[in-house]
Amino acid sequence: MGPMPDRREKILAVSAELFATKGVASTTVRDIGEAADVFSGSLYHHFKSKNxxxxxxxxxxxxxxxxxxAEVVERSQSPQEVLRGLILETLVIIEQHPHPTAIYQNDRRYLRDNGLLEPVDHASRSVREYWMTAIRAGVxxxxxxxxxPAEVFYRSVRDSLWASMHWPIRGGYSTxxxxxxxxxxxxxxxxxxx
Known part of the structure; x- marks a missing residue:
């Protein structure tokens, strides 16, 4: 294994940051190439398009x-323990993946218009099921x-967790x-x- 996988990972990391800060639509393949120190032609060797x-x-x-x-569900003994774990893991995900989180939250129109939202929404529906299963079991x-209603509890928790990344007080607490x-x-x- 040579430098190829590293270059691919660098392209992904650089792209994630550009997409999160500039928006996907405003980021060009040239921007990505310059930031990743890769020629556009060579970038197409790794990915067939920006999308x-x-x-x-x-x-x-x-x-x-x-x-x-899935790991939270596996190690939890009760519905409340599952929900506690899902709350913690959601905050960990926001912290560890700030760029994809921003892309998913801020660029939904671009994702939808480019056929990129459906696969994510499909995965998101199964993520929702982890919450709903635990809530229904707790009830x-x-x-x-x-x-x-379970749906009201779920949406209240979910929206609060994702919105908290923008709260000015968030930095005052550990995850x-x-x-x-x-x-x-x-x-x-x-x-x-x-």
Whole structure:
């Protein structure tokens, strides 16, 4: 194995950062080549198009989320433990994959218009199932309340987690501390017990 895989990884890393900061539509193959120190022609040796780079970044991203969520389910003993794990892993994913996270969140129109959103949305639906399965199991075993629809709980948690990457206070907490705070808020609410 020579420098080829390294060059391919460098192209992916550089592209991810450019897409996240400039937007996918505004990033050209020339931009990527210059940033990765690769001629455009040689770049096409690794990827047939800019969209092929985007597709690979998002596929790796979604595969990592699926792998992490499957591990959470595997090691958890209860629905609440699964949900705690999913909350933590989502925050870890945002932290470890800031560029694909930004691409997925900020460039949805580009992804949709270029046929790149459907594969990601398909993977995203199976990620959603990890949440919904745990929530329904918690309602069924009585550990979670049944007077709030599972879908409302799921979307509230999911949207809060993804939005938190933009919160100015986010940097004041470690990932574990922040996951713990949000878990306590979602499971316990904000009102004191009377």
């Amino acid at each position: 092929a780079i985007v597709a690979e970044l998002l596929t790796r991203y979604m595969n990592d989320i699926q792998r992490r969520f 069924a075993d009585g550990s979670l309340r049944d007077d709030i 574990g501390e922040f996951a713990d705070l949000l878990t306590r808020l979602f499971f316990g609410g904000f009102a004191t017990e009377r």
